[in-house]
Amino acid sequence: MRGTLAFFGQTIRHTSILALALGGIVTLCNGTGRAVVADDTIKIGVVLPTTGSESKPGAYQKEGIELAIKQINDGGGIMVKSKGKKLKIEEVFYDDATDSKKSASLTERAMSSDGVVAVLGGYSTALGTAESVMADRYKTPWITTGAGATAIFGKGYQYAFGTLSPVALIGTTSAEFLGSLMDQGKLKKGLKVAMVVENTDHGTDYVNGFNEWADKHKGYFEVVMNEKFELGATDFSGILQKVKNSHADIFLSDAHLPDYITMHRQYLQNGLHHQMVSYGARGPEANARQALGAGTDYIFAGIWWSNKLPYPQAKKFAADYKAFTGHDVDSWYAAPAYDGMRIVAQAIEAAGSLDKNAIRDALKKAQLKESVLPGQVLKFAANGQAEYPFVITQNKPDNKVDIVYPKDAATGEPVAPAPAK
Amino acid sequence: MDSVEYLDLLLKALLLAGVYAAMAVGMTVIYGVMKIVNLAHAGFLMMGAYFALELFQRFHVDPILGAIIALPVFFLFGMAVHWLLVRWLPKSDTPTLASLLLMFGFWLVLQNIAYLVWGNEDQSILTPLTLSSVQIGQISIPKVNLVVFAAAVFCMVVLQIVFHRSWFGRSMRALIQNPYAAQIVGVDDQKTARLTFGLGTAFAGFAGGLLGMLFSFSPDFGRPFLLRSFVIIVLGGLESVSGVALGAILLAILETFGINIALPVYWHGWSFHYLPPSYQQVIPFALLVVVLLILPKGLSSLFSRKWKAA
Numbered sequence: 001m002r003g004t005l006a007f008f009g010q011t012i013r014h015t016s017i018l019a020l021a022l023g024g025i026v027t028l029c030n031g032t033g034r035a036v037v038a039d040d041t042i043k044i045g046v047v048l049p050t051t052g053s054e055s056k057p058g059a060y061q062k063e064g065i066e067l068a069i070k071q072i073n074d075g076g077g078i079m080v081k082s083k084g085k086k087l088k089i090e091e092v093f094y095d096d097a098t099d100s101k102k103s104a105s106l107t108e109r110a111m112s113s114d115g116v117v118a119v120l121g122g123y124s125t126a127l128g129t130a131e132s133v134m135a136d137r138y139k140t141p142w143i144t145t146g147a148g149a150t151a152i153f154g155k156g157y158q159y160a161f162g163t164l165s166p167v168a169l170i171g172t173t174s175a176e177f178l179g180s181l182m183d184q185g186k187l188k189k190g191l192k193v194a195m196v197v198e199n200t201d202h203g204t205d206y207v208n209g210f211n212e213w214a215d216k217h218k219g220y221f222e223v224v225m226n227e228k229f230e231l232g233a234t235d236f237s238g239i240l241q242k243v244k245n246s247h248a249d250i251f252l253s254d255a256h257l258p259d260y261i262t263m264h265r266q267y268l269q270n271g272l273h274h275q276m277v278s279y280g281a282r283g284p285e286a287n288a289r290q291a292l293g294a295g296t297d298y299i300f301a302g303i304w305w306s307n308k309l310p311y312p313q314a315k316k317f318a319a320d321y322k323a324f325t326g327h328d329v330d331s332w333y334a335a336p337a338y339d340g341m342r343i344v345a346q347a348i349e350a351a352g353s354l355d356k357n358a359i360r361d362a363l364k365k366a367q368l369k370e371s372v373l374p375g376q377v378l379k380f381a382a383n384g385q386a387e388y389p390f391v392i393t394q395n396k397p398d399n400k401v402d403i404v405y406p407k408d409a410a411t412g413e414p415v416a417p418a419p420a421k
Numbered sequence: 422m423d424s425v426e427y428l429d430l431l432l433k434a435l436l437l438a439g440v441y442a443a444m445a446v447g448m449t450v451i452y453g454v455m456k457i458v459n460l461a462h463a464g465f466l467m468m469g470a471y472f473a474l475e476l477f478q479r480f481h482v483d484p485i486l487g488a489i490i491a492l493p494v495f496f497l498f499g500m501a502v503h504w505l506l507v508r509w510l511p512k513s514d515t516p517t518l519a520s521l522l523l524m525f526g527f528w529l530v531l532q533n534i535a536y537l538v539w540g541n542e543d544q545s546i547l548t549p550l551t552l553s554s555v556q557i558g559q560i561s562i563p564k565v566n567l568v569v570f571a572a573a574v575f576c577m578v579v580l581q582i583v584f585h586r587s588w589f590g591r592s593m594r595a596l597i598q599n600p601y602a603a604q605i606v607g608v609d610d611q612k613t614a615r616l617t618f619g620l621g622t623a624f625a626g627f628a629g630g631l632l633g634m635l636f637s638f639s640p641d642f643g644r645p646f647l648l649r650s651f652v653i654i655v656l657g658g659l660e661s662v663s664g665v666a667l668g669a670i671l672l673a674i675l676e677t678f679g680i681n682i683a684l685p686v687y688w689h690g691w692s693f694h695y696l697p698p699s700y701q702q703v704i705p706f707a708l709l710v711v712v713l714l715i716l717p718k719g720l721s722s723l724f725s726r727k728w729k730a731a
Contacts, residue, residue: 050541051536051541051640051641052541052641053639053641055541055542055639055641056541056542056543059541098641196698199699227697227698227699228697228698228699229698229699229701230699230701230702232645233645233701233702234636234645234646235437235440235676235677235701237433237437237677238430238433238676238677238678238679238680238681238698238701239680239698239701241426241429241430241433241677241681242680242681242698245426257543258543258637258639261543261545261637262636262637265551265552265635265636265637266563268552269551269552269553269554269561269563269565269566270554270561270563271554271556271561287542287543287545287637290545290547291543291545291547291637292545292547292552293547293552295552
């Protein structure tokens, strides 16, 4: 028996050594391959979480970027004047596993070792913040497609860009939407608001945006609770008890998808009900609706994109995305990533070379017309962050979602106050 | 806060303690007998949740029944893991680096298998029980938490009976007290360790099935519970089942009340302040440090030996 086991152990050891050697050879071959094709392609780094807690939005963003790359490559690539020909895009993808340290080091690797001309990625404020420091260090344009906190763009970085409108604007637009419901008489003025946001720049921006509007429009809201929670918390019963004790009329949270699902599950289990409920930019995601069923009805969200947007290019994007991935574009995540890749391609063409400084300068001036995002034009402000209006969606029964604000983009009437179950 | 709100908080803390106890008990029995800090515990919890999900989606098996079915299945799985991997570890009276690395590596393997099989999407089990609650006056008690609490109590009782009334339990206790003396008097340490690892894994799978009803989960599921499980078993005295219950209750009460009760703070005079909810996750870490400094043998060392399961 011992002899058999020793043989078994040796075989495993030998197999492992062989596997490592094979792995090394494959890696070397890959490296060699890249070097050979380097001159005929434009390398774009993509660093996103496709595993870990942010894997779902990260995967959607990756799909958005890859759809844009496919469409550009199908069209022959990007015309680079200095090369005198069209070059195809080669994606260099890294999964940061929702780990900010890994996210920063992989961005660094893409910029320093892989010869990319730009890096896209940084889904979620925490990961985007970690990546952002690399852009100026390696003088490589970095375009975050998933971090909207203003803190990233307030540091004077020259190579950092973002395709998400500032998070503070979600808070402002949410306040504006609720204010409009009060003006219409659907809600009473002076309602008490409880705010429970994640302990990140994202959460802080949301609260600041809401308070900014509330301070300018006295009499609409009374904020009776303003607390923060840690990302990835498992138990919200304590904080929800505080919400209950605050006797608020409106419950506003700002949470990422896993926290939204966990918190709202416990919210419902604790029998809570408010006239209006929001989780910031989260609400209509299919995962949440599958996890909580009718419990997510009437939640409203301030989002960067909706598949209900009436623009023809947005509808075409939704159809192309479905054909490319095999599933519907049921959330906002893919659209800013898709346009992020498109505006980089436009900037490379405008720069006429693969010089990173020239691409950075072109990005500063770039205007992506026929953008799929609200407002239909994507451009960056002086601080590098895009600024376009948010849309407010509201979940309706039977998994329906309507844009309910602004009025000119609305696909349905807002239901306010949310009916008690 | 009035008395009803205090009672509401207390009930929620007790129900949370049930969740914590259910997830920590499997780790305790393995540490007690084998001195292995089972970092793969989070992986077993995650696999338990997916096991209940598969039974629910494919065969419409109620997740509570799914969690019960997980008991024998994960018992066998745990024994197989022990036979394949754990038994080759060098024997030691204290946790070894080799055991930590092995279990950590196995956790990563389980995670990656789950990514391959189920992908990276968050999954949930939605039954009529999931969102329903029992209303007692102004207090709302989630039914699913009641079920998990009952299951945790059931686990504790079964373990206590196993420890005190069976040959296997006596062997486990003997190995916990003195592994060398136990072998001298004829305890088969390998067989007991294999059964113990199976038992610990079975409880982890069972707890995972139940936790899958409370939370959405992905292959990364279990990570936040690992630290709490560790805090609970340190609180409980590392080798004590009744200590696990006490540790779970203490941690849940501190976490729940910590952010809802104003604490006296002296800073240029006395004043009362709430602990911000964003610091809630500091509580287990702080508790771990305090207990290791003041009560290194855990809460159960405060009580008489007869309280100890082992």
